[in-house]
Structure formats: structure tokens, C-alpha cells
Amino acid sequence: MQQDEPGRPEEQATATEAGGALYRRVAADLREAISTGAYGEAGRLPAEGALAEQYGVSRGTVRQALAVLRADGLVTSRRGTRRVVLGNARVQSFSELLSFTHWARSMGEEPGGRLESLLRRPADAAECEQLRLEPGAEVYVTLRLRTLSGAPVMVERTIYPPHVGVLVAQLPADVVSHTEHLREHGILFTDADHTIDVVTANGDDARLLGCRRGAPLLRERRRTTDPTGRPVEWSQDRYLPGTVAFSVHNSLATSALSRHARADD
Amino acid sequence: MQQDEPGRPEEQATATEAGGALYRRVAADLREAISTGAYGEAGRLPAEGALAEQYGVSRGTVRQALAVLRADGLVTSRRGTRRVVLGNARVQSFSELLSFTHWARSMGEEPGGRLESLLRRPADAAECEQLRLEPGAEVYVTLRLRTLSGAPVMVERTIYPPHVGVLVAQLPADVVSHTEHLREHGILFTDADHTIDVVTANGDDARLLGCRRGAPLLRERRRTTDPTGRPVEWSQDRYLPGTVAFSVHNSLATSALSRHARADD
DNA sequence: CGGGCGAAGTTGGCTGACCAACTTGACCAC
DNA sequence: GTGGTCAAGTTGGTCAGCCAACTTCGCCCG
Known part of the structure; x- marks a missing residue:
């Protein structure tokens, strides 16, 4: 039953970085x-x-x-019956989540960015905790406005540990994607923890995004680590409402998302 | 060595359904x-x-x-080296995400709920699409206010397909957890797609949650299916800011989260 | 005609084995 | 010292096989 395609053992695999496995x-x-x-x-x-x-x-x-x-939530799976198709694909991709630039391009939008400030200062207690640094270590703090096709959509505040920060500091201010440049310098992003909630715009947010002070923003905080488990950034992104939505799939088998009380840090 | 607990094949095991595997x-x-x-x-x-x-x-x-x-983001893993501990546990658990009641109890809070309205009406086009129903099928629509220790935190609008709705309709109005009751009646929740963004409170939201009209709310929409892939609910939860945050982990290996443009439905 | 039973089909789970790819650290030559 | 090489250790990936648990469906019996 059903046209098997007899002489097609395996092969090509086309685009997507043809996973060797x-x-x-x-x-x-x-x-x-x-x-x-x-x-x-x-x-x-x-x-x-x-x-x-x-x-x-x-x-x-x-x-x-x-x-x-x-x-990925594409199929079900339970003992006793064939697997059932659940939904038609999902955008997915780790890098889309991690890199604003990558995400924007995958949608056909032109990402832009402007570095508002960059400074080096001693890390406070929370930052040492998050980036796993010894007290008093110096961190690099950036504030960037991110745009899609010229329109401001997000304010990004990132804190880098020293070994990453030195690389960021010597980057030209008009570099669009920090992530990609860091990758070329051997800084890899492989694991990230994200927390999503709502906050109100402060003065900087309002000025940069062109919204009222106190206006609601969708906030995504993330801590990213490299393959060895060493933190490489701690970032806080604030999006204008209506510009993005975050989407997750979970199932009894593999659950990655969770809901927390907002008593955090 | 150390395979202790000889006479404890499997069982109760505290809360989290200690998998027999x-x-x-x-x-x-x-x-x-x-x-x-x-x-x-x-x-x-x-x-x-x-x-x-x-x-x-x-x-x-x-x-x-x-x-x-x-x-779950607890350890790294790459070829050539031992695994490295990443973070100290995470709350996780599928049911905590799915069931407000379950989540609240896991935090030691007392969940409450009040059914504001329940009606049956023909599904519109979007609802048929989401719940995979034939045009004209009837759906059950509920509006509930959810509380933590008496304080309102969330408004829940759920749309059930007929085979689930009939069960919900005959539940007493003061039942705290619909999910658990449905499970006892053979309705299983195994897979869910979530989308998280920000919206403003409408009249009903404001009245129930005690906030201003137009105040920002954190919205989670989810479509849940049973083990066979059949949709069992399509829900939209609106949380007061500051009451919850959503948290996700992803890595190059397993990515489940994604960021979308807000052009959806 | 309805309901129960059983067999076939299918996925979950576990084992043992093998090789490839990669990391790390020690050792050695320069 | 400095740098390169090599070997050991470790994870990634694949295979073949076996049994358990579960679903489905047809058959048979009442």
C-alpha cells in the first residue's frame, strides 16, 4: 500500500546546514x-x-x-498507535530567539541598531550572581535601541562579563549584530534561560521608543551561556507592545516552559 | 551499587508522578x-x-x-568532555503550566475561581480552525476570574469543543479546577502551544481584575490537544502585571521557544 | 445486534556493542 | 619556555534485538 519510493535509500538533505547526523x-x-x-x-x-x-x-x-x-510539537506519540501529525511546522530555531538580527532577517525585515551607551563598571551583587563572577569584577554594560525597517521596537540592556565585554567594547558602534561578531571571535551562545513579563517604560525607554513614560512594555530577560556553561551575557530586552509575541510548545514528554510567581530577583 | 529501595518498584513518590521508567x-x-x-x-x-x-x-x-x-537546562553536554552543571533545578512540570490550580498549589498559594459566564454558541471561523471543527459546530465559551489567596490575578476565556464542553457545562460553578475534573472524565491534556504577549484591558477585564480600562495585561493564549492530537481547549488568559512571569529554557540542541511578529490571528 | 475477547500492530523501554569526533592534559622536541 | 604531538577519556551516533504496555479492530458468542 502506498507508494514507497523504492530506490531512495537516503541522500542530499538540501539546505538547512545538512546536519551530518x-x-x-x-x-x-x-x-x-x-x-x-x-x-x-x-x-x-x-x-x-x-x-x-x-x-x-x-x-x-x-x-x-x-x-x-x-x-517541536509536530507529532504526538503514545504507545499502541501510530504517531499523529499535530501542527504544520513552526518557525523555531535557536538563533532566531537569541539574535535580534537573525530573527528580523528571517522575517524579511531589515534590522537596525544604535548603540546609546557603553560603559565599564564594577558588577553589583546580582550581576556577579548571574554572570558567576567574583565580587568586584568589572562588567561591560550596553544600552541599544533596536529597529525594524527604521522603526524603533526594542530597547536592549546587556551586561557582559569581562572576557566578552572587551570584544564588544572594540566593536564599531554601527555594527548591527553583536552576536554574529562575537561568534567569529570564538564566543559561542548555546544555552539560554528566558523570563518574560510586563514592565512599564522608564524615562530612557520612553525617549528611545517614542512612547509615554509608564507605558507597558513586553520584557524578555535572558541569561546565555557558552558550551562550557560559562555565562556570556545577561540581557534585558523591552519591546513595544504589538511588535512581538513569544511562542512555546510543550508536552507531557518534554516540558521546557514554566510559570513563576513574580517575586524574582 | 546504591540501587537501594529494593522493595519500591514504583509508586506514589511524592507529588510529581514518579515515572516508573x-x-x-x-x-x-x-x-x-x-x-x-x-x-x-x-x-x-x-x-x-x-x-x-x-x-x-x-x-x-x-x-x-x-x-x-x-x-530542562540543568546540564550542558558536548562531545569530548564531561557534562557540566548549568543551573540549580527549575520548577518545570507540564501540569503547572496547564492548570492554574496546580501551579498555584505548587507555590503554596490557595487558588480560587469564579465562573462569570458560560454559554453555548456556533463557532466562528477562527474557532473552527483552532479546534478543528466543521463550520457551524457549537462550542462552549467560559469566562472565569481566577484568584490567588482571594486576590484577583487573571481572567480566563476558554473555548471548548462540544465533546469537552458538555462536561464543563454540567460542572458546579464553584469547581476550582476544571482541568482535574476533566481528567477524571477521560479528557487528557498532553500537548499545548502557547503564545505570550501584551494586551490592554477591556471593560470586562477591568471590572473583574479591578484595574483601569486600557491597563496593560500579560496575555497567554494556548491551544491544548489530547494524546490523539484532537484539540480540547483554546484559551486566553490575561494576567495582572506583576503576578506572573513565564520562563523558558532553550539550547542549540532542543529549541522549543520562538519569537514571532505580532501579525497572528 | 451488542458486548466481550483476543490477536495483530505499534510505540516505550532497555541492553550491549561498536566506532567517530572531540577535549584535555601530559609529554617531548625545539 | 614554547609549541606541537599523542594518548586517554568522554560524549555523539548508530545498530540489532528483545520484551512490555497499549490501542485497535475484527471475530465470536450470547
Whole structure:
């Protein structure tokens, strides 16, 4: 039943940085197939065994690929029945979340930025805690206005530890993407914790974003670490309402999002 | 060694449904060990092989357990080096996100709720789309005020498809947790898509929450499905600022969060 | 015609094994 | 010292196989 594509063991994998790992290629292929509707809106996927044979890999590898899709909320999965297609793809991508520039470009908008201030000063207690520094260490503090196609949408306050800050400090003020430059200098961003809430605009926010003082802003705070677990930035972004929304998927299997009381720091 | 608890195959295990699966128990044990600081703040975990021997399981099972911790942002993981402890535990838990009641209780607060209205009416186009219903199907619409220790914090507007709505409709108005009651009636919540942004309070919001009209509220919209992929609710929660914050972890490996332009529905 | 039972199909979970890719640190040559 | 090389340690990825738990559906019996 159903046209198997007999002589297509595996191959090409096209765009998206062709993940070298087999299971990534399988996952990418399945994601593609799902998003083009090959299995229908709420259709059922082939059995793991069938997929394994189709791709010429072991069932374990197929399961690894399916775990990726499940984590992305593309398919369900429960014992006893075939997997069911849940939704049609999601934008996802770690870098889109991390880098304003990357995110903007992926939407076809032109990102802009203006460095308002950059200074070096001793870290306070909270900053030492977040960036895991010894008391008295110096941090670099930046304040930037971010724009989409010229219109201001976000104010970004970032605190860098010394080893990252020195690199940021010597960057020209008109560099659009700090993240990309830092990557080229060996600073990698791999893990991030985000907290999202609402705050009111202070004087700086109002002046830069062109809103009233006290106007509501959507705030995203994040602490980012490199592969070794060392903090590389602690940032606070304040968005004008209506410009962004944050979106998450979670399931009983893989939950990453949580709701907190606002008693934090 | 140390596989203690000989006569405790599985069971109750405190709140969080202690998964009977081996890898879940290993994950829970490691989570506990990490949060008590057994490996230090930024310390290194034992090698997979060592853990496997320690727990008397195969390395594959240990890897499965570690994948859970990695997804929760507790440890890093890269080829060549031991895993590094990232942060001290996180509240997580799917049900805390899903159920206001569950979340409140986990914080030691007393959740309350008052059903403001419940009506049945034909679904509009957007609702049919979200709940995957045929045009003209009837939906159940509820409006509830949610409180923490008596103080109003959130207004919840939920739209249920017929098969769930009929159950909700016959619930007493003073039932605190709809979710738990529905679970007892065989309605399971397993997957959810969330979108978080800022909106302004309308007349109903202002009256119920005791804020000004036009005051900013943190909005969470979610669509929840059961294990078969069938939508079971489409809800919109509006929180008073300062009462909650949403928190997410993501990494290059597992990304679930994304940032969108606010052009949606 | 309805309901219960059982078999087939399917995913969850676990094991043991193997190799590749990468990191780290020690050692050695310059 | 300085720098390069090498070996050991560790995680990533893949495979093949086995059993348990669960869902579905058809069949049979009352």
C-alpha cells in the first residue's frame, strides 16, 4: 500500500546546514514531508519500522528523529498507535530567539541598531550572581535601541562579563549584530534561560521608543551561556507592545516552559 | 551499587508522578543530586559509563536520563568532555503550566475561581480552525476570574469543543479546577502551544481584575490537544502585571521557544 | 445486534556493542 | 619556555534485538 519510493535509500538533505547526523537528516526530511502535507492535516505517520526500512536506518535512529519532531510539537506519540501529525511546522530555531538580527532577517525585515551607551563598571551583587563572577569584577554594560525597517521596537540592556565585554567594547558602534561578531571571535551562545513579563517604560525607554513614560512594555530577560556553561551575557530586552509575541510548545514528554510567581530577583 | 529501595518498584513518590521508567528514576535522582549541590555549582558530572555502573543500568538508559536534564537546562553536554552543571533545578512540570490550580498549589498559594459566564454558541471561523471543527459546530465559551489567596490575578476565556464542553457545562460553578475534573472524565491534556504577549484591558477585564480600562495585561493564549492530537481547549488568559512571569529554557540542541511578529490571528 | 475477547500492530523501554569526533592534559622536541 | 604531538577519556551516533504496555479492530458468542 502506498507508494514507497523504492530506490531512495537516503541522500542530499538540501539546505538547512545538512546536519551530518543521520537522525537529523531523517528528522529534516520528515519535517519537510509533514509541512507539505504528505501525511495530511491530522494524519498518521508510517510505523517506526516502516520508516526505518524506508530510510535504510535502524529503528533507533528513526526514534531519535521522531523525538526531535515530538519536542517541536509536530507529532504526538503514545504507545499502541501510530504517531499523529499535530501542527504544520513552526518557525523555531535557536538563533532566531537569541539574535535580534537573525530573527528580523528571517522575517524579511531589515534590522537596525544604535548603540546609546557603553560603559565599564564594577558588577553589583546580582550581576556577579548571574554572570558567576567574583565580587568586584568589572562588567561591560550596553544600552541599544533596536529597529525594524527604521522603526524603533526594542530597547536592549546587556551586561557582559569581562572576557566578552572587551570584544564588544572594540566593536564599531554601527555594527548591527553583536552576536554574529562575537561568534567569529570564538564566543559561542548555546544555552539560554528566558523570563518574560510586563514592565512599564522608564524615562530612557520612553525617549528611545517614542512612547509615554509608564507605558507597558513586553520584557524578555535572558541569561546565555557558552558550551562550557560559562555565562556570556545577561540581557534585558523591552519591546513595544504589538511588535512581538513569544511562542512555546510543550508536552507531557518534554516540558521546557514554566510559570513563576513574580517575586524574582 | 546504591540501587537501594529494593522493595519500591514504583509508586506514589511524592507529588510529581514518579515515572516508573528506569531512565526517569535516574533522571529524578540526578536532578535531586544536582539541586542539593552534590556536584557543585558549575561542577562536572560523572561520565556516562560511571553513572551507568552506579545505577546498574546500561549507558543508553543513562543517556536517556541525561537528555531529560539537558532539555530542562540543568546540564550542558558536548562531545569530548564531561557534562557540566548549568543551573540549580527549575520548577518545570507540564501540569503547572496547564492548570492554574496546580501551579498555584505548587507555590503554596490557595487558588480560587469564579465562573462569570458560560454559554453555548456556533463557532466562528477562527474557532473552527483552532479546534478543528466543521463550520457551524457549537462550542462552549467560559469566562472565569481566577484568584490567588482571594486576590484577583487573571481572567480566563476558554473555548471548548462540544465533546469537552458538555462536561464543563454540567460542572458546579464553584469547581476550582476544571482541568482535574476533566481528567477524571477521560479528557487528557498532553500537548499545548502557547503564545505570550501584551494586551490592554477591556471593560470586562477591568471590572473583574479591578484595574483601569486600557491597563496593560500579560496575555497567554494556548491551544491544548489530547494524546490523539484532537484539540480540547483554546484559551486566553490575561494576567495582572506583576503576578506572573513565564520562563523558558532553550539550547542549540532542543529549541522549543520562538519569537514571532505580532501579525497572528 | 451488542458486548466481550483476543490477536495483530505499534510505540516505550532497555541492553550491549561498536566506532567517530572531540577535549584535555601530559609529554617531548625545539 | 614554547609549541606541537599523542594518548586517554568522554560524549555523539548508530545498530540489532528483545520484551512490555497499549490501542485497535475484527471475530465470536450470547
